[in-house]
Amino acid sequence: MPEYQPASRVTRIKESASVQAAARVRELKAEGRQIVDLTVGEPDFDTPEHIKQAAIEAIEAGETKYTSVTGTPKLQAAILSYVESRTGLRYTPKELTIGGGAKQVIYTALMASLNEGDEVIIPAPYWVSYPDMVLANDGTPVIVPCGEESGFKLTPEALRAAITPATRWLILNAPSNPTGAVYSRAELEELGAVLLEHPNVYTLTDEIYDEIYFGEGRITSLATAVPALRDRILIVNGVSKAYAMTGWRLGYAVGPAAVVASINKLQSQISSCPSSVSQAAAAAALSGDQSFITESVEVYRSRRDAAVAGLNAIDGLSCRTPEGAFYAYVNCSGAIGKTTPSGSKIQSDQDFVLYLLDAASVAVIPGSAYGLAPYFRISFATSLETINAGVEAIDKAVRALS
Incomplete structure (x- = not known):
């Protein structure tokens, strides 16, 4: 059989970096690693009850x-x-x-x-x-x-x-x-x-x-x-x-x-x-009822404030306060050129992100995937406990650089 050749539109694109990151986190967790996952680009809340009920009613009414x-x-x-x-x-x-x-x-x-x-x-x-x-x-x-x-x-x-x-x-x-x-x-x-x-x-x-x-x-x-x-x-x-x-x-x-x-x-x-x-x-x-949005945005606000304050307190990192969404884009230029405890030199935000995953078990996404380096993106669509654990682990990892 001839070897399969994908269409050119497939070969000229790459897989989504966020999809890749999520897949890698799942793999590591399946291997037994405890990963602090700050990559997820979706709310950690459940869909509001009245919305789920509308779907159930549609199914029961035969709207399928x-x-x-x-x-x-x-x-x-x-x-x-x-x-x-x-x-x-x-x-x-x-x-x-x-x-x-x-x-x-x-x-x-x-x-x-x-x-x-x-x-x-x-x-x-x-x-x-x-x-x-x-x-x-x-x-x-x-x-x-x-x-x-x-x-x-x-x-x-x-x-x-x-x-x-x-x-x-x-x-x-x-x-x-x-x-x-x-x-x-x-x-x-x-x-x-x-x-x-x-x-x-x-x-x-x-x-x-x-x-x-x-x-x-x-x-x-x-x-x-x-x-x-x-x-x-x-x-x-x-x-x-x-x-x-x-x-x-x-x-x-x-x-x-x-x-x-x-x-x-x-x-x-x-x-x-x-x-x-x-x-x-x-x-x-x-x-329908829009109260979920008001309540969830206030939760995101408290998480944002905790994440930004914690990240800005880390020597070598800086972060602007985001005005919306649930992401923070962190400048990691202060870590570029430094050496990890294992002797590897960090030459890019990709290197830094891999170092965080290896040394601190924290998963984030490199800014190079978003077209502007050296940064990394975190999502604060997760619990305060997870955010605080992630910031603490990042701080420890940065302090270990020389």
Whole structure:
């Protein structure tokens, strides 16, 4: 038999770094190692009871068949009402797409719109999947480094310099994974002024963490800040992070009808529709009692404060206070060039992360996976006990360096 050769779209991408890290932690735990896992990018809370009950009721009522590609009328109404309450903008069902998680929606949006050579601007640090999604769909990722001096945020000057005649999309993620950075309304207006100069550039705003925000009021969407861009913005969101529903796999997007129609055409051939049971649960999440969000955000806030304070107390590490999401992006430049007790030199954030796993049994993800080094990402979507144990072990490991 001839040797199997994967398609080029497979060979030009890599496996998700966060998926790899989670798999490695599972392997080590299976071997009997006690690992302090600070990699997990999902809430450690259970899905709220009223949401689970809505799914149970849907099953018992026989709502287990195919639905429309664009979802049930109940879910459509819940999403459009939620989006309007958040953005102040009204969308119609023809401007709505629903998929098996926000990740699938982003992927199909790129699949529906990119041709070979089209460029996608991706500010770094970025969520690990963005560049590979672009590559898998024949596009060219244009990585724009956004360092601590700009709060890990894209500036108008950097955006203007990155745009070319081949630019098709800008991807903007806030609150950010991995930094927790959030754009102010004024910052979005400045970015919007640049985008208005380039009518062929669309913007995909990944707002999956929009409810996990530690500031006053609510975060501002680019579409709200610059309404003139409404017909060139695809707002992506879902129920995974805000409602602790990662395994339910339900995401959605609202945006230009022509873009949405292309996505839905692909969706009709990919998976027909999202799970009908998950749709019922998502409708209950978006339209029901929202107290879970308020309570969970306060828990995340206390965890964030403990993690940031503990990490900043470690000589050689520093960490900005994230404004949203449940991640901290830690500068480990003070550890680069040092030597471990075993005699190995730490030459990169990858080396440092491997040292923490080996010497301290703490699992984190290197910043190089997110496009900006030398950093590492921790998740504080875990218990205070785990966070404190992790910080203590990291401190001990850093002190052991020479």
